[in-house]
Amino acid sequence: MTITITAFERSPDGGQGLARDTRVRWALEEAGQPYDVRLVSFAAMKEPEHLARHPFGQIPTYEEGDLALFETGAIVFHIAQRHGGLLPGDANAQARALSWMFAAVNTIEPPILDLTIARIHERDKPWAEARLPLVKDRIRERLKQLSARLGEADWLDGAFSAGDLMMVSVLLRLRASGLLDEYANLAAYVARGEARPAYKRAFAAQLAINAPDRARS
Amino acid sequence: MTITITAFERSPDGGQGLARDTRVRWALEEAGQPYDVRLVSFAAMKEPEHLARHPFGQIPTYEEGDLALFETGAIVFHIAQRHGGLLPGDANAQARALSWMFAAVNTIEPPILDLTIARIHERDKPWAEARLPLVKDRIRERLKQLSARLGEADWLDGAFSAGDLMMVSVLLRLRASGLLDEYANLAAYVARGEARPAYKRAFAAQLAINAPDRARS
Numbered sequence A, B: 001m002t003i004t005i006t007a008f009e010r011s012p013d014g015g016q017g018l019a020r021d022t023r024v025r026w027a028l029e030e031a032g033q034p035y036d037v038r039l040v041s042f043a044a045m046k047e048p049e050h051l052a053r054h055p056f057g058q059i060p061t062y063e064e065g066d067l068a069l070f071e072t073g074a075i076v077f078h079i080a081q082r083h084g085g086l087l088p089g090d091a092n093a094q095a096r097a098l099s100w101m102f103a104a105v106n107t108i109e110p111p112i113l114d115l116t117i118a119r120i121h122e123r124d125k126p127w128a129e130a131r132l133p134l135v136k137d138r139i140r141e142r143l144k145q146l147s148a149r150l151g152e153a154d155w156l157d158g159a160f161s162a163g164d165l166m167m168v169s170v171l172l173r174l175r176a177s178g179l180l181d182e183y184a185n186l187a188a189y190v191a192r193g194e195a196r197p198a199y200k201r202a203f204a205a206q207l208a209i210n211a212p213d214r215a216r217s
Helices: A021-030 A048-053 A072-082 A091-121 A128-150 A162-172 A184-194 A197-210 A212-216 B021-030 B048-053 B072-082 B091-121 B128-150 B162-172 B184-194 B197-210 B212-216
Strands: A003-008 A036-040 A061-064 A067-070 B003-008 B036-040 B061-064 B067-070
Touching: A003 A021, A003 A197, A021 A072, A021 A162, A021 A197, A036 A197, A048 A061, A048 B128, A061 A072, A067 A072, A067 B091, A072 A091, A072 A162, A072 B091, A091 A128, A091 A162, A091 B067, A091 B072, A091 B091, A128 A184, A128 B048, A162 A184, A184 A197, A197 A212, B003 B021, B003 B197, B021 B072, B021 B162, B021 B197, B036 B197, B048 B061, B061 B072, B067 B072, B072 B091, B072 B162, B091 B128, B091 B162, B128 B184, B162 B184, B184 B197, B197 B212
Parallel strands: A003 A036, B003 B036
Antiparallel strands: A003 A061, A061 A067, B003 B061, B061 B067
């Protein structure tokens, strides 16, 4: 059955790979699964046809036969459960990988989303400058704990898994802020993720849509 | 094998059931599984022994034989996969239930966490009052979409599932703000969750620890 995902017709990040379709593309590349992409405009994302697939009017979505999914974490886990390359074989280790997937989106990502709000949505507010250090310190608190847990290991729990895929993807959003580079082992961890051939293919695929001139050069 | 979870020695909410151990207790009650509780103080949560179980120094954790898990979503999904009562039998419907679990913690909960930050952590900041309407409007945007999707249905996707358990638990955090009551079908949805015998047992169990006088009356 053909797998079809949705992605931004034009990503707000201009091809940096930070839109969430990159996470799903990466998972499909790790799993060796071909896929089609349906591009949606910002206007189309709020139309009933897309809202039927994604109740919050976002991307990505995932369709395969009569299955339709939304939420990147659920899509990546679905791919990981059905194909090789993203989950350990042991049931307990699989459950721990899901712990890291949830940690990525529920513990690490919320303060990072807050930074986007502070820097973009509330950029022109009178409190913008004064509030930024508080937002950054809440991110640092989480990064310090994550750095302590990762230590000198390559990945969070044994071999590379869907937990690492989600965590690296979330941490990538921090690169421009410089916060990631304050934790050398986390910066190296993210670089290991980006060096994976499957990540490179996923990144190139989204770049070809969002910045075709750069992708061809 | 005995299941042991961790919970606050004294919850910051004084027994309102908003601490995340209530979500795990609720799942265990729906699944009909007995469990032990180890209470941890705020000081003990930052000690190496607890950090080995939970890298971010939070509750709840879940131990069963040689399996140790953290992150509420992963724990609830683990319980749901191994016991009846929380997931549909069909594989596609299971994947959709996980979509709703991720939506609860990654799409609905982040703006709600932001409200806690605005109201508690940044309460004394000069921007507190002026910023609050922005934070509330970001929550309303998500509630409006969720309300539209739920419509007149009892639960998000067919029968009650772990997706509803997580979504109701996240929405409960909004009750005190009055925002939930702006969406009558969501308020009724949350009330349906609270009316479940398993939720009532979970709520009573955390109340007995956090407000023993109220629990006995």
